[in-house]
Amino acid sequence: MPAAESLLDVEGPAAPPRSNGELAFDAPWERRVFGVTMALTERVFSYEDFRQRLIGRVAEAPDRPYWHSWAAALEDALGDACAIDVEALDARHQQFLARPHGHDH
Amino acid sequence: MSEPDPIAVRVEALESVLVERGLLDAKSIDTIIEHYETDVGPLNGARVVAKAWTDDAFRARLLENGTKAVAELGYGGVEGADLRVLENTGEVHNVVVCTLCSCYPWPVLGLPPSWYKSDAYRSRMVAEPRAVLAEMGLDVPAEVQVRVWDSSAEARYMVLPQRPPGTDGWSADQLVPLVTRDSMIGVARALEAADAGR
Numbered sequence: 001m002p003a004a005e006s007l008l009d010v011e012g013p014a015a016p017p018r019s020n021g022e023l024a025f026d027a028p029w030e031r032r033v034f035g036v037t038m039a040l041t042e043r044v045f046s047y048e049d050f051r052q053r054l055i056g057r058v059a060e061a062p063d064r065p066y067w068h069s070w071a072a073a074l075e076d077a078l079g080d081a082c083a084i085d086v087e088a089l090d091a092r093h094q095q096f097l098a099r100p101h102g103h104d105h
Numbered sequence: 106m107s108e109p110d111p112i113a114v115r116v117e118a119l120e121s122v123l124v125e126r127g128l129l130d131a132k133s134i135d136t137i138i139e140h141y142e143t144d145v146g147p148l149n150g151a152r153v154v155a156k157a158w159t160d161d162a163f164r165a166r167l168l169e170n171g172t173k174a175v176a177e178l179g180y181g182g183v184e185g186a187d188l189r190v191l192e193n194t195g196e197v198h199n200v201v202v203c204t205l206c207s208c209y210p211w212p213v214l215g216l217p218p219s220w221y222k223s224d225a226y227r228s229r230m231v232a233e234p235r236a237v238l239a240e241m242g243l244d245v246p247a248e249v250q251v252r253v254w255d256s257s258a259e260a261r262y263m264v265l266p267q268r269p270p271g272t273d274g275w276s277a278d279q280l281v282p283l284v285t286r287d288s289m290i291g292v293a294r295a296l297e298a299a300d301a302g303r
Binding site: 025026027028029031032033034035036038039040043044048051054055058059062063066068071074075078083084085088089092093095096097099 | 109110111112113114115116117118119120121122123126128129133134135137138141205206207208216219222224258
């Protein structure tokens with residue numbers, strides 16, 4: 001992999017998707033769930049295992065937004081690896097949802 | 106502030122639980138995202154194409170075994186296994202799609218554009234490629250055959266676009282800016298010499 005310095009001044013037609021004016025992510029959480037998944041890849045599950053779950057989630061609801069399927073597939077892959085306690089996750093989810101809106105984090 | 110998006114909160118909760126369990130640390134996530142957004146991008150692919158345009162022996166190796174050839178330039182990694190490079194010619198125009206999910210040669214092309222993942226692109230490119238290409242601004246002459254390649258676990262595809270006319274004698278570095286992401290997916294041609302802006 002070449003040094004980041006040689007790639008950072010990316011402008012013009014060869015620029016990454018985002019600089020082409022087209023966002024690969026439409027919301028910060030989508031970007032985040034991508035990063036979380038790639039951080040877990042090859043440590044907790046293989047990318048191929050995740051990919052199979054992603055295919056399944058996309059297939060079961062083709063109209064669902066892509067990153068929603070991705071997030072569901074991530075939970076599937078974590079479940080397959082016995083890496084997540086769903087009850088603990090649900091509890092944390094409820095806890096975060098109950099926060100006052102506009103909190104600073 | 107509007108209501109928080111439940112799925113955004115869900116992802117945040119998931120990350121929080123995983124960090125607590127020691128499976129993740131927030132900094133490594135930032136690094137990985139930055140890696141895919143900046144270190145890895147279409148510029149890698151553009152360098153591959155520009156080298157292929159200026160180095161016949163490299164082009165031959167690239168078409169023979171894409172994975173090995175891009176590794177010569179230091180590119181590879183999780184999504185890069187089994188990279189196959191398809192050469193556009195005066196007779197054949199290649200275009201890449203993934204009908205199952207969104208397989209994409211990330212190490213050379215970076216993150217896929219949002220339309221690549223759309224139902225419309227994934228389904229229609231197979232059924233009526235010429236119509237979809239025309240809608241995307243690329244008219245393929247009737248005498249040129251269009252080949253659609255469906256990415257899979259076995260193969261990720263990248264298109265080697267035709268070298269634009271009027272670029273004889275250009276160095277690989279001069280050619281790189283002509284190679285757009287879309288030209289390596291096959292939904293556009295490489296830019297014209299006049300578009301180089303230099």
